Amino acid sequence: MQKCECIVLYCKDNKAEFIQMLDGYHTHDWNLLKDELQSFYLLESDDHVYHMKDLHCFVKMEHRMKCLKHFQEYQQEFQIITVSLVVMARSSSEPPN
Numbered sequence: 608m609q610k611c612e613c614i615v616l617y618c619k620d621n622k623a624e625f626i627q628m629l630d631g632y633h634t635h636d637w638n639l640l641k642d643e644l645q646s647f648y649l650l651e652s653d654d655h656v657y658h659m660k661d662l663h664c665f666v667k668m669e670h671r672m673k674c675l676k677h678f679q680e681y682q683q684e685f686q687i688i689t690v691s692l693v694v695m696a697r698s699s700s701e702p703p704n
Contacts, residue, residue: 610637625694630686647687657691 611632615623626632631640665688672678 611635611640614640621694621698624697625690628690628693643683643686646683647690656695657688659692662688662692 612635615626615632618626626640626644629640629643631637631643665685670677670681672681
């Protein structure tokens with residue numbers, strides 16, 4: 608629990624807001640938060656920028672969810688796209704320093 612709360616103290620405001628939007632932060636589950644951050648930043652390291660059309664395509668795509676693991680994978684991908692869109696929108700609306 609303490610790790611989840613303290614990590615944002617070492618981040619810039621927009622990164623702290625991003626972390627605070629993740630499920631692991633809200634549930635104080637360090638392992639989940641760590642996994643969410645790693646999966647997001649692994650994708651980010653590929654220099655992939657998401658757009659609204661990416662979210663629309665992802666949602667319209669057929670996803671076969673036969674078990675909880677499939678749903679969790681879908682949820683994780685969905686969250687990566689949506690959170691990155693929210694962070695990008697917030698950072699673009701911030702006034703310059």
